Amino acid sequence: MAAISPYPPIVTYSHVALYTRISKDKYGNAETCFDQEAIGRRYSDRMWPGVPVVVYSDPDLSAFEDGVYRPGFEALKEAIGAGLVLHLWAVEQTRLERQEAPWFHLAALLDAAGIELLHTHRDGIVRVQDEVAGIKAVLAAAEVRKMKKRIADKFDAQAARGVPPGSRPYGYVHGRLDNGDRTYVIVPEQAEAIREAAGLVLDGWSLENIARRFRDRGLKGAHLVKVRDENGEVVTDESGRVRTRASEVTAAAIKGMVTSRAVAGINVRRGEEVGDGNWTPILDKAVWRQVRAKLAGGRKVTTVNGREYVISDKHRGRTPVRKYLLTGGTGVCGVCEAELVGSDKQLRNKSRGVYTVPYLFCHPKTGGKACVGIMALPTEEHVIAELFDEIKRRQDDKLIDDGAVGARREEITRALDDVDEQRKDLARMWALRQLNGVEWAEARAALDAEQYRLNGELRALPSPSQGRDATEILADWAVMTLDEQREVVRDYIDKVVIVRARPGLQRFDSDRVKIIWRKPLRARPGD
Numbered sequence: 001m002a003a004i005s006p007y008p009p010i011v012t013y014s015h016v017a018l019y020t021r022i023s024k025d026k027y028g029n030a031e032t033c034f035d036q037e038a039i040g041r042r043y044s045d046r047m048w049p050g051v052p053v054v055v056y057s058d059p060d061l062s063a064f065e066d067g068v069y070r071p072g073f074e075a076l077k078e079a080i081g082a083g084l085v086l087h088l089w090a091v092e093q094t095r096l097e098r099q100e101a102p103w104f105h106l107a108a109l110l111d112a113a114g115i116e117l118l119h120t121h122r123d124g125i126v127r128v129q130d131e132v133a134g135i136k137a138v139l140a141a142a143e144v145r146k147m148k149k150r151i152a153d154k155f156d157a158q159a160a161r162g163v164p165p166g167s168r169p170y171g172y173v174h175g176r177l178d179n180g181d182r183t184y185v186i187v188p189e190q191a192e193a194i195r196e197a198a199g200l201v202l203d204g205w206s207l208e209n210i211a212r213r214f215r216d217r218g219l220k221g222a223h224l225v226k227v228r229d230e231n232g233e234v235v236t237d238e239s240g241r242v243r244t245r246a247s248e249v250t251a252a253a254i255k256g257m258v259t260s261r262a263v264a265g266i267n268v269r270r271g272e273e274v275g276d277g278n279w280t281p282i283l284d285k286a287v288w289r290q291v292r293a294k295l296a297g298g299r300k301v302t303t304v305n306g307r308e309y310v311i312s313d314k315h316r317g318r319t320p321v322r323k324y325l326l327t328g329g330t331g332v333c334g335v336c337e338a339e340l341v342g343s344d345k346q347l348r349n350k351s352r353g354v355y356t357v358p359y360l361f362c363h364p365k366t367g368g369k370a371c372v373g374i375m376a377l378p379t380e381e382h383v384i385a386e387l388f389d390e391i392k393r394r395q396d397d398k399l400i401d402d403g404a405v406g407a408r409r410e411e412i413t414r415a416l417d418d419v420d421e422q423r424k425d426l427a428r429m430w431a432l433r434q435l436n437g438v439e440w441a442e443a444r445a446a447l448d449a450e451q452y453r454l455n456g457e458l459r460a461l462p463s464p465s466q467g468r469d470a471t472e473i474l475a476d477w478a479v480m481t482l483d484e485q486r487e488v489v490r491d492y493i494d495k496v497v498i499v500r501a502r503p504g505l506q507r508f509d510s511d512r513v514k515i516i517w518r519k520p521l522r523a524r525p526g527d
Helices: 033-047 071-081 100-112 131-160 188-202 207-216 251-259 285-296 376-394 405-431 437-460 482-492
Strands: 015-022 053-059 085-090 117-120 125-127 172-176 182-186 224-226 244-246 266-269 272-276 299-302 308-311 331-333 340-349 353-362 373-375 493-498 513-517
Touching (some): 033 053, 053 071, 188 251, 188 285, 207 251, 331 340, 376 513
Parallel strands (some): 331 493
Antiparallel strands (some): 299 308, 340 353
16 A cells, blocks of 8 residues: 555545544554555445545544644545535544534535535444534543543643653753653753853853854754755655754754753743752753843843944743844845845745745845845845854953852842742642732732842843853844844945856855945954
């Protein structure tokens, strides 16, 4: 039997539709889509001999959670709506839908298409508009809710014992304690990288500069990515398996590795801290708190020409909407010198099919003649990397005397720990009904205000390190607004010129990007 395609079938003829779906448990026990297809084909040959069969499959896509997009199921509904499905088969009713409301929507669609019966292997022939089918849908949905509750209770109990979640943070691998509980085991090389990155953040290094330093040393990320050739196609080995490689270390990865609660030994359940984990921390909590405060807080930034602006607290905890950094006059065509504009463009290749990417164009609306075009994201990444290097070259190192601030840093850290303990005490008092709702809300607000004040003071303290790479302007690049990022770019760059692509080259070419730098306001040492 041929391998199951990850893409929905496209047919224009009347047929018998077989729907298969499976979600494997953690032990791999499951009835595969191949098994279901074989059962369905035998049934179809017996019931409707000679009628074409089309298989709609969603291997390893669950209907257990709400909102899961199943391409095979969506293609099946389109075929039903188009009147192409003569008969429908599934191994059981719940393979199609486990939730009551979506089942009734599907039943209405089948009824409108004249399909009164759902043929199944385990449930027999189901009349889709019959009360029995509706009752089965309601019972299946109730069982799903009970199962979710049982699983949630199990994970809550494990989290209370310090058992980590199933995800694997950078710096650790999964392990087991003597009692069988899951835990994290430190990976020495990755843990040392986390400690070094935390120190560099406190020294004022930008996240991209830290990432470049690690890449130059050959350090790789913790996850695997698909290997692609120069045309962007996925590479496979002789047996047809997709080849993978270790991921690259990026600025976003650096931020994630030093701000993760796991590296401070803090266990998290449903987004809330539930206490210390059963593993060894990589970063001391005091250092971890100051790193997070450094990266997340508002502060004043001074540009190279002396202008100042504030990276405010309104940017904390959100990712700016991705726009075009090099539009507005910075990016220009290397042929006609017109300003570049940004827009989405559809591309196509064999492995990904048709997909959309942000693109920079020489466009007639800005006086261009459609001379050049280039993918926006890799272009911006290249320009940002060069910008970071230039800023580093132009600025002198500064020395900071830590002096007596270390004692104050420890006091603030202890105070923040006290706030966390008070918050836990409030939660216990609320659970025991020792506080009413108004009292709890007022006490919680007071603790939030105190935590905000302490974090602000912690951010203002100088780094405990003596050496500082003066890249303050870019240390919080990831939380700047687009206008703030453009302000930095304009302070250093006059134009980014995009020249024409080399014929036949189907990948990003950094040689096409020519950066024209503004003259430094003060000469570099030795110039």
